Amino acid sequence: MTIWPKDLVHSIACRRCVLFFGAGVSMNSVGNDGVRPPSWSAFLLEAAGQIGPPGKKIVKEITALIKSGDFLTAAEVIRNEIKPENFRNLVKARFHTPDFKAAPIHKILFNLDLRIAITPNFDSIYETAAGERGAGALTTKIYHDDDIADCLRRHERVLIKSHGTVSSANKLIFTRTDYAKARNEHGQFYELLDALLRTHTFIFVGCGVNDPDIRSLLENYRYRHPYGQSHYFVTASKSFGAEVKTVLSESLKINFVEYLATKDHVNLSKELQALIDLVELERIELSKNQSW
Known part of the structure; x- marks a missing residue:
């Protein structure tokens, strides 16, 4: 059926x-190294890790935003914290460099x-x-x-x-x-x-x-x-x-x-x-x- x-x-x-x-x-x-493209939430959690340890206040706030599904706000806070250039480099590293098939x-x-x-x-x-x-x-x-x-x-x-x-x-x-x-x-x-x-x-x-x-x-x-x-x-x-x-x-x-x-x-x-x-x-x- x-x-x-x-x-x-x-x-x-x-x-x-x-x-x-x-x-x-x-x-x-x-990709060539065996990794798969990350989901939005997985990528943002990884990016938030560049700000500081999980116990840091702002990281906790970002994690809460991600868990609630507010990816746009979470991404904005992360980009502001780690600077746009570093954020763009991380995007390329996770979505382009692995050469996904x-x-x-x-x-x-x-x-x-x-x-x-x-x-x-x-x-x-x-x-x-x-x-x-x-x-x-x-x-x-x-x-x-x-x-x-x-x-x-x-x-x-x-x-x-x-x-x-x-x-x-x-x-x-x-x-x-x-x-x-x-x-x-x-x-x-x-x-x-x-x-x-x-x-x-x-x-x-x-x-x-x-x-x-x-x-x-x-x-x-x-x-x-x-x-x-x-x-x-x-x-x-x-x-x-x-x-x-x-x-x-x-x-x-x-x-x-x-x-x-x-x-x-x-x-x-x-x-x-x-x-x-x-x-x-x-x-x-x-x-x-x-x-x-």
């Missing part, structure tokens, strides 16, 4: 779907053959997976680029990096100030995201519902367009209780798609591969009926 709703399969087959993937996808990759899940997601993908991830792992298909397989755009809309109209395969890229660490959106500045200086980018939410179906993979970008985008969409279609949020089973799912579904206008939970999340890749098969069958039917 498939976990994938027919409406979602149809949207992907028609290429009217946008893939939005987060840190949970990157954490499947392994594309994991099977990156290749599976690319093989869904969606025109548009968006990620807040700083790394270039997804681009590596795309590069295996040859030069020109993917166009990568950053939130501050002024030609994103042009790329979308040219029907290119586009990856939009909504928080920046580690190769330009001085323009990363990592803190509360960074986020507010980006919202103010690059309002057209967030207008474009809102337009995509209105015209396409989004599938969120490897993301957390507390991500500030996702929260802001979906809450705005929910209340600006109360009769718009719901989007899809892929998560492990039992991540949320029934009551919490109901609240999140209503407040963020999302449908949960649950795969069987295991420690290694192996079932996510299996289900995504099954989704590719369903999409291919749907595209065959669409071709036969000429109902694109």
Whole structure:
């Protein structure tokens, strides 16, 4: 029995779907030294360690912020304490230097053959997976680029990096100030995201519902367009209780798609591969009926 709703399969087959993937996808990759990309919380806890021992007052305050999920404020305090240059160097050391290789899940997601993908991830792992298909397989755009809309109209395969890229660490959106500045200086980018939410179906993979970008985008969409279609949020089973799912579904206008939970999340890749098969069958039917 498939976990994938027919409406979602149809949207992907028609290429009217946008893939939005987060840190949970990157954490499947392994670098040359055997390490994996850290989660936000793990990275920030390590960075806080450069300020002083765990018992130091400010480190305790930062740890409390991280545990509460307020990563933006925690990152800002840390960056102020250890200085921006040291913070950027640590970002590069953890997200770029290990030379992470594309994991099977990156290749599976690319093989869904969606025109548009968006990620807040700083790394270039997804681009590596795309590069295996040859030069020109993917166009990568950053939130501050002024030609994103042009790329979308040219029907290119586009990856939009909504928080920046580690190769330009001085323009990363990592803190509360960074986020507010980006919202103010690059309002057209967030207008474009809102337009995509209105015209396409989004599938969120490897993301957390507390991500500030996702929260802001979906809450705005929910209340600006109360009769718009719901989007899809892929998560492990039992991540949320029934009551919490109901609240999140209503407040963020999302449908949960649950795969069987295991420690290694192996079932996510299996289900995504099954989704590719369903999409291919749907595209065959669409071709036969000429109902694109």
